[in-house]
Amino acid sequence: MPELAEVEYFRKRWNPGLGRKVVGVRLNPKARVGRGVDTRALAKALTGAKLLESLAAAKQMAFRFTGGAWLGVHxxxxGRLEAGDAERAPTLYDHFQLTMAGGRELVFVDPRQFGRIQFWQGEGVPPWWAKIPPAIxxxxxxxxxxxxxxxxxARTSIKxxxxxxxxxxxxxxxxxxEVLWRAGFHPEAKAGAFGPKSVRKLHATLRTVCAEAMAVIGKDWSDPPDAWLFNHRWQDGGRCPRAKKPLVRAEVGGRTTCWSPTRQVLGAERR
DNA sequence: ATTCTTGTTGCATC
DNA sequence: AGATGCAACAAGAA
Known part of the structure; x- marks a missing residue:
């Protein structure tokens, strides 16, 4: 589920822990989400440390603690982040949990466990944070x-x-x-076929969709307006909110893809 | 019961 | 060497 704006939303769900000290760290040792993490070093560094700030970039989050300790979450x-108190009913998939001074619990829940945590301690920012490419x-x-x-x-589909x-x-x-639908490009158009005008259109639309998603979903997980493709893409018999014609769904680039055949025509990208 | 899934990675192949 | 495609990871939902 989580893309750019959803990640920003989940980042803020741990805000109740800001400025508080960690009094307990629990990582389910059998959970895949902890793969590759030095669990003992993480527990040692975070216990007693104070959560100073949180950051989101791309689909990644970082939580910075005193002592130069960083917790990364993908x-x-x-996956999702939750905060609760001692009354919170645990789920089967609470794979990582911080207990904060005052009794607040910060929990990473992830049934499928494609997500993961990362840990780093040192001067500056973690390498896995520094290498995230420039934000759209x-x-x-x-x-x-x-x-x-x-x-x-060039030979890969734009999708x-x-x-x-x-x-x-x-x-x-x-x-x-959403980007391809708004910009009017067919998802199967080859990346190499895009002309200069189409590249600018794609670039501008990427920015618009990111900004609107952050303003609507990233802010408080509001429902997107019906003018977006978002609300129609998974409905059988869904219709394009602009052309009012039926949407098409097919696998493109290995992923289920939805587009409006009247608005997104192969060849438009050549300009 | 079967097929689907808003992600990423590692590997085989071109 | 670099680009490309796809299975695998795990488990709930439809």
């Missing part, structure tokens, strides 16, 4: 970067290319479809 497909909403994300990337992935985190951090399946 939600995978089904940042000045560093330019049409030139998009054009160069599309050239390199699959938009899902590549190394250039489009935070874009997931629904956002990719």
């Amino acid at each position: 939600l995978g497909m089904t 909403l940042s000045d560093a994300f330019t049409p030139g970067l998009v054009a160069a990337f599309l050239r390199r992935r 699959a290319v938009l899902l590549m985190q190394e250039r489009f951090p935070g874009i997931g399946n629904w956002m990719a479809d």
Whole structure:
């Protein structure tokens, strides 16, 4: 589920822990979400440390603690963050949990366990945080970067290319479809076929969709307006909110993809 | 019972 | 060497 804006939403769900000290760390040792993590070092560093701030970028979150300790969280497909008190009923999938001074519990829940946690301690920011590519909403994300990337992935469908985190951090399946639908490009168009005008259109639409998603979903998980593709893409018999014609669903780039055949026509990308 | 899934990675192949 | 495609991971939902 979690793409750019959902991740920002979940980041804030741990806000009740800000400024508080960790009094307990629990990682389900059998859970895959802890793969590759030095559990003992993590527990040692976080116990007694104070949570100073949280950050979100792409589909990644970072929680910074005193002592130069950082906890990274990636939600995978089904992960979520929750906060509660001692009254909170545990779920089968509470794989990682921080108990904070005052009794607040910060929990990472993830049934499918495609998500994971990371840990780092030292000066500056963790390497896995520093290497996240420039955000789509940042000045560093330019049409030139998009054009160069599309050239390199020339023979791949634009749908699959938009899902590549190394250039489009935070874009997931629904956002990719939303962008292509709004910009009027067929998901199976080859990335190499995009002309300069189409690259600029794609770049601008990426920014718009990210900004609107952050304002609506990232803010408080409000329901997106019906003018978005989002509300129609999974309904059987769903109709394009602009063309009012039936939407199509098919697998493109290995993922279920939804588009409006009257608005998204192969060839439009050549301009 | 079967097929589906808003993500990523590692590996085989081109 | 770099690009491309796909199975695998796990488990709930329809």
